[in-house]
Amino acid sequence: MKITKITAQVKQAGRYSIFVDEKYAFSLSDTALLDSKLVPGQELSDAELKRWKQASEDDKVLGRVLQYVMIHRRSRWEVETYLQRKKAAPALVESILNKLSNLGMLSDLEFARSWVANRRLLRPTSKRKLQQELRAKHVSGEVIDEVLAEDETDEASILRELIAKKRQQTKYKGDDLRLMQYLARQGFNYGDIKSALEIESED
Secondary structure (H helix, E strand, O other): OEEEEEEEOOOOOOEEEEEEOOEEEEEEEHHHHHHHOOOOOOEOOHHHHHHHHHHHHHHHHHHHHHHHHHHOOOOHHHHHHHHHHOOOOHHHHHHHHHHHHHOOOOOHHHHHHHHHHHHHHHOOOOHHHHHHHHHHOOOOHHHHHHHHHHOOOOHHHHHHHHHHHHHOOHHHHOOHHHHHHHHHHOOOOHHHHHHHHHHHHHO
16 A cells, blocks of 8 residues: 555645545644655555554544643643543553643643632632632642642732622622622631621721
8 A cells, every 4th residue: 555645634724634545544733744754655554554543543632632721721630531531542641641741731730820820810719719629620739739829819808809899799788698608608718707897897
C-alpha cells in the first residue's frame, strides 16, 4: 500500500487527510503530520496503516483536549475526567496529561490561582466557599492552602459588601434570618455574620 496524496482539510484548519491507494485512510494535525514524516509515495504495511489509524484517533482526542483547556484553565481532575468521558485509553490519558503539564497548560496551582482571582472579580464570597469549590475540583489541600494564603482579601469587607448588595433585594430587606442563612451557605461563619449585621444596624 502506498500513500498517494496528503491534502489540507477544508472544514478543519490545521488538519490533513492522508490517502492510501487513492482512498482516504486517516487524518493528522499539522504538528502530528510533521512529526510523522509521512510523505506521498511512502509504502505502508497493513500493521503500519493500522497504527497510523490509531494515532489519528489519539491525535483527534488531543486536539479536542487542547480546545477544552484553552477556553479557560482546568484542574488535572477535570481534564482526566474529560478524557475518560471520551473513552481514551489509560495510557493515552496519562500521555496527554503529561504533555499538557510539560507545556505549562495543566497546573492545579495555576488553576486554583485563576479560580480564586476570577471568583473575587465576579462576586464576593468567603475563603471557606472558595475552599469548598476547589475541593470539588479535586485540587489538593496543600495547593488550596497555598493559594488561599496568597489571597489578601479582607473577609470582613467582603461580607459587608455582600450584605449591602443583598439588602437591595426585597426578600432580604427586612429578614435578617433569611439573610444569615444565605450568608452561611456562602461559607461565612455565624460570628462574622452577626458582627457584620450589627455594624450595618449602627450605620
